[in-house]
Amino acid sequence: MESITEGYPADYSSSFDYSELEEHAPCIKSKVGALFLPALYSVLFVTGLLGNSLVIFLLVRAVKLKSTSDVAFLNLAISDLLFVVTFPFLAHYARDQWVFGDVLCKIIMGLYHVGFYGGIYFVALMSVDNCLAVTSSGYATKTTTAKTSLAISLTVWVISFGSSFPEVTYNQVINDGEITCRPLYPQTAITALTILHIFKMNILGFLIPLTVLTVCHAVAIRRSPVSQAIKNQAVKRVSCIVLAFLVFWTPYNIASFLDALHHFHIFDDCESSKMLDLSLQITEAIAFMYSCFYPLVFIGIEEKLKRYLIKKFTRNLSTHGHAVKTQLSLTVISNTASVAL
Structure with missing residues (x-):
């Protein structure tokens, strides 16, 4: 019986370097985000x-809505x-998979991008305001007209849509x-x-707004000809804006930049591709x-809103307490009448 190696060189080896196949094999990725993203998105939806x-x-x-900042916050x-x-x-x-059809695909992703850029641009507008x-002590009286605030807001919406x-x-x-x-x-x-999409998000959605926020924050602290109370209120608001923006958006923009390098x-x-996909999913959820x-920050630092909420809560509590007292009095009278009979 002939040997199966007959006709091959004497130094022939039947071993095979499978590492070469691994380098060119398709990268199979499991949907790791499916384990936690649905629950997280649901919680964020209700909260937001x-x-x-x-x-x-x-x-x-x-x-x-007495100022440009108030109108900007409404639009935010x-x-x-x-x-x-x-x-x-x-x-x-x-x-x-995506099961909602082509029309909803366009609508939902359109809302996603317009809402994304609009939210960031209105934060920047509030910081400038x-x-x-x-x-400037005279600035507030010059920008309180409804037409001015509306025109500025419409401009921001147009820029958001264009972005x-x-x-x-x-x-x-x-x-x-x-x-x-x-x-x-x-x-x-x-x-x-x-790559244009990624760098556009990094530049228009992060670097430029962050620069605006930082500059406004620094100027607000150093130059303040208006009263100390107004200064403290504005500085507190802008500080929270800058800090929250950094904490929530920096990780996602770093991951997006690495994604551009991957392209x-x-x-x-x-393995790097898998880790990058997971990083994008996690940091995007953090950014969401x-x-x-942000609404909780606004309510917490806006004195007018806190006073309004306290007033409403106290009034409701007082009304409820009065109703309880009235009910108790009627019950006592009814019981007394029953005993008398």
Whole structure:
């Protein structure tokens, strides 16, 4: 019987270097976010919906929208609401495939991007307004007109809508073994437009607003010709804005920047790609918390709102106590009458 190695060189080895296959094998990624993102998005949706709705109610009822900053905060709450209404869809999407169709794919992702940029830009507008209010004693009286505040807010909305391009035009349902909702870029520009999207978020959605917040914060502290009470109120508000913005948005922007490097193939091994995907999911969830945390900060540092809430609570408590006393008195009278009979 012939040997199966007959005809091969004497130094032939039947062993095979499987590491070469591993380098070129497809990178299979499990949906790690499916384990925790649906529950987290659900909690953030409820919290953000209630918090921002409360802010809108309080601004309309208690503050009466008397300044550009108040109008900006109203629009901030509206943009955050646009943002958080996408969370239930994202919660299901994180657990499963996209099942809501092409129309909702475009609408939900459009709301996501407009709400994202709108929320950040209105925070920056509030910081600029607070800075000017602190450094200029006559600024407040010059910018309290409804037309001025409305014009500024509309401008911010237009910029927010413009910042969401070109992603909103390319979003659609894609079925390539798994049904997803994502931008379908032209084949010749996939890498370029993906990197543009990431750097645009880093620059327009983080670096420029952070610069505005930091400069306004520094100027508000150093230059204050107005009263100490107004200065303290404005500085406290801006300090909370800057700190919250840094805490919630910095991790996600770092992860996004690393994702851009991944598209440049600076590192593209499978394990790094998996870790990057997980980092993006976790840091994005942290960034989403900003829309829920911010209303609580506003209510906590805005004296007019705290006084309004305390007044309403005290009045309701007093009314409830009076009703209880009345009921007790009627009960006593009724019992006394029964005994007398």
